[in-house]
Amino acid sequence: MTVTDLTATERPHTTSSAPRRRGRGLAPVLPALVLVSFVFVIPVLALLLRSVLEPEPGLQNYAAFFASTTYLKVLGNTFLVAGTVTVVTVLLGFPVAWFLAIAPSVWSRLLFAIVILSMWTNLLARTYAWMVLLQRTGIINRTLMNLGLISEPLPLINNLVGVTIGMTYIMLPFMILPLHATIKAMDPAIFQAAALCGASRWQAFTRVMLPLTGSGIAAGALMVFVMSLGYFITPALLGGTANMMLAELIAQLVQSLLDWGLAGAAALVLLVITLAIYMIQLRFFGFGETRS
Amino acid sequence: MSRHSRAGWIAGLALTAGLAGAALAQSGSIVFTSWGGTTQDAQKKSWAVPFTKETGITVKQDGPTDYGKLKAMVESGNVSWDVVDVEADFAAAAAKDGLIEPIDFAIVKRADLDPRFVTDHAVGSFYYSFVLGFNPASLGGKAPKGWADVFDTKAFPGKRTFYKWAAPGVLEIALLADGVPADKLYPLDLDRAFKKLDSIKKDIVWWGTGAQSQQLLASGEAPIGQFWNGRIFALQQSGEKVGLSWEQNLTAADMLVVPKGSKNKEAAMKFIAEATSPEGQASFATESGYAPVNVKSAALMPKDVAANLPDKHTGSQINLDMGYWAAHRDEIGKRWYAWQAQ
Numbered sequence: 001m002t003v004t005d006l007t008a009t010e011r012p013h014t015t016s017s018a019p020r021r022r023g024r025g026l027a028p029v030l031p032a033l034v035l036v037s038f039v040f041v042i043p044v045l046a047l048l049l050r051s052v053l054e055p056e057p058g059l060q061n062y063a064a065f066f067a068s069t070t071y072l073k074v075l076g077n078t079f080l081v082a083g084t085v086t087v088v089t090v091l092l093g094f095p096v097a098w099f100l101a102i103a104p105s106v107w108s109r110l111l112f113a114i115v116i117l118s119m120w121t122n123l124l125a126r127t128y129a130w131m132v133l134l135q136r137t138g139i140i141n142r143t144l145m146n147l148g149l150i151s152e153p154l155p156l157i158n159n160l161v162g163v164t165i166g167m168t169y170i171m172l173p174f175m176i177l178p179l180h181a182t183i184k185a186m187d188p189a190i191f192q193a194a195a196l197c198g199a200s201r202w203q204a205f206t207r208v209m210l211p212l213t214g215s216g217i218a219a220g221a222l223m224v225f226v227m228s229l230g231y232f233i234t235p236a237l238l239g240g241t242a243n244m245m246l247a248e249l250i251a252q253l254v255q256s257l258l259d260w261g262l263a264g265a266a267a268l269v270l271l272v273i274t275l276a277i278y279m280i281q282l283r284f285f286g287f288g289e290t291r292s
Numbered sequence: 293m294s295r296h297s298r299a300g301w302i303a304g305l306a307l308t309a310g311l312a313g314a315a316l317a318q319s320g321s322i323v324f325t326s327w328g329g330t331t332q333d334a335q336k337k338s339w340a341v342p343f344t345k346e347t348g349i350t351v352k353q354d355g356p357t358d359y360g361k362l363k364a365m366v367e368s369g370n371v372s373w374d375v376v377d378v379e380a381d382f383a384a385a386a387a388k389d390g391l392i393e394p395i396d397f398a399i400v401k402r403a404d405l406d407p408r409f410v411t412d413h414a415v416g417s418f419y420y421s422f423v424l425g426f427n428p429a430s431l432g433g434k435a436p437k438g439w440a441d442v443f444d445t446k447a448f449p450g451k452r453t454f455y456k457w458a459a460p461g462v463l464e465i466a467l468l469a470d471g472v473p474a475d476k477l478y479p480l481d482l483d484r485a486f487k488k489l490d491s492i493k494k495d496i497v498w499w500g501t502g503a504q505s506q507q508l509l510a511s512g513e514a515p516i517g518q519f520w521n522g523r524i525f526a527l528q529q530s531g532e533k534v535g536l537s538w539e540q541n542l543t544a545a546d547m548l549v550v551p552k553g554s555k556n557k558e559a560a561m562k563f564i565a566e567a568t569s570p571e572g573q574a575s576f577a578t579e580s581g582y583a584p585v586n587v588k589s590a591a592l593m594p595k596d597v598a599a600n601l602p603d604k605h606t607g608s609q610i611n612l613d614m615g616y617w618a619a620h621r622d623e624i625g626k627r628w629y630a631w632q633a634q
Contacts, residue, residue: 070629073633074633131507135513136451136513137511236500240497240498241633242634244632244633249629252629254360255358255360256458256629257458257622257625257626257629258359258363259622260363
């Protein structure tokens with residue numbers, strides 16, 4: 001039995017019911033399909049049309065997008081930020097999810113409440129709170145200066161540092177929750193088995209735990225990465241103009257320059273890349289499922 | 293059908309008809325969209341409340357103004373805004389692009405209004421100045437005088453803040469700081485302006501909203517920069533120790549426009565007439581610290597308030613050229629955002 005087979009049998013309540021659903025026909029999903037086509041497919045098609053029809057028919061918007069070093073830089077920033085945030089949320093989220101899964105229920109319930117409550121708090125309020133903490137005259141810099149640890153305020157805001165901190169905080173629950181579900185579903189006996197077979201704690205972690213949580217990490221990472229790609233408010237408030245992300249560029253094109261053709265092109269470039277990443281993810285990891 | 297129930301039925305019918313009649317007599321409502329915050333509060337208090345009292349037309353507040361949304365409404369023919377507060381360069385461009393209705397000057401009294409702030413398609417909402425604002429405590433007690441000081445990072449160290457969007461103001465400030473005389477500003481020498489801005493680019497924090505500019509200044513995060521005079525006025529009113537210099541203050545007006553295809557055009561024009569009336573403008577100016585566009589308003593205001601408005605600083609005042617901006621808005625905008633992102 002391979003390790004991936006093990007996860008499939010160990011997690012009876014995940015969505016690995018695809019084979020059973022086959023053959024039931026389209027009827028049950030029809031309402032959802034209609035809804036999705038109205039709120040998603042049709043607007044996206046309209047956007048696609050605008051990007052090739054405005055200001056005149058042709059592909060000039062796409063040509064302009066890829067010819068501009070500015071727009072390509074913005075695209076690069078977007079992936080850099082989304083990638084960094086994804087890596088940091090994995091590193092921070094993993095221990096938290098683990099603790100949630102194994103801690104005594106009082107503690108895990110309390111921590112769970114904190115994670116969920118932070119998700120439910122108004123996004124703008126949370127972002128402004130980070131502004132207050134991170135700015136040159138903010139609490140962090142003041143404390144460090146008063147302690148004599150630094151003589152000049154650290155540049156924590158209006159740059160990639162600020163964006164990464166703010167977005168990591170906001171994305172963390174989306175990493176913790178799927179990871180927690182994966183870890184919770186593991187049978188603790190496998191660690192005893194690993195120990196009986198002579199594995200050290202480190203070996204048990206790298207050769208048993210990590211492979212088993214792989215699908216959880218992949219699901220969380222996909223969610224965080226894709227959400228980060230299109231994020232607007234937090235980068236707009238905590239970032240500077242020199243490291244703008246694509247969503248803000250689109251807002252500028254729509255609100256200030258009224259150039260919807262180019263905005264549509266930029267949005268579709270982002271969508272296509274996002275879908276490509278999703279496909280790659282499905283191909284190699286599955287989404288909460290395992291390959292046999 | 294018994295007599296009893298028939299009577300009830302008729303009474304019900306009469307009641308329904310009566311309600312419908314009352315609703316018709318009230319002649320509905322309009323939607324006013326502005327920028328939110330202290331400015332829109334003052335607009336509501338000074339214009340919407342008395343307007344509803346006089347006409348019975350309710351004014352629903354919406355916001356913030358979003359040019360993309362306005363364009364989308366007009367193009368889709370689904371216009372839910374009736375009067376919108378916009379910047380003057382946008383008003384000029386929108387008139388050119390056919391996004392807004394012509395103003396009905398049979399209802400709005402053009403003769404009373406400062407001619408600088410009236411066009412065929414837009415009427416001044418209020419007039420403001422971009423002024424140099426500063427936080428003395430964060431500048432070691434020194435008081436900067438002119439725009440050149442904002443570019444002098446040696447004499448005035450720390451971050452400086454400017455308006456983030458491509459709009460009249462920042463480029464003019466850079467050119468003035470570089471020694472261009474006020475009467476030689478237009479057409480803007482863009483190369484020279486961006487070169488001057490390059491010299492302090494790493495020290496710039498951009499503000500996107502008035503509230504953000506206030507936060508940056510009051511906290512000392514950016515102790516010097518470009519601000520709407522009304523936002524400094526509001527900070528001073530709330531007891532913050534911030535100062536401003538009127539030297540080379542740059543004036544422009546916000547404009548009231550009616551989106552093309554508004555379903556309540558006549559009511560919208562009546563609302564604009566109320567907003568630009570001597571009383572409406574005087575009341576708004578007293579509340580906000582912005583100057584009235586109606587020339588008869590000054591006489592209606594408390595003297596100490598009138599003394600601090602932009603229209604008392606016309607000697608050191610430079611009018612931003614909205615005609616130039618309307619014509620070059622797109623090309624400047626593209627270059628502006630590309631420069632910012634580099």
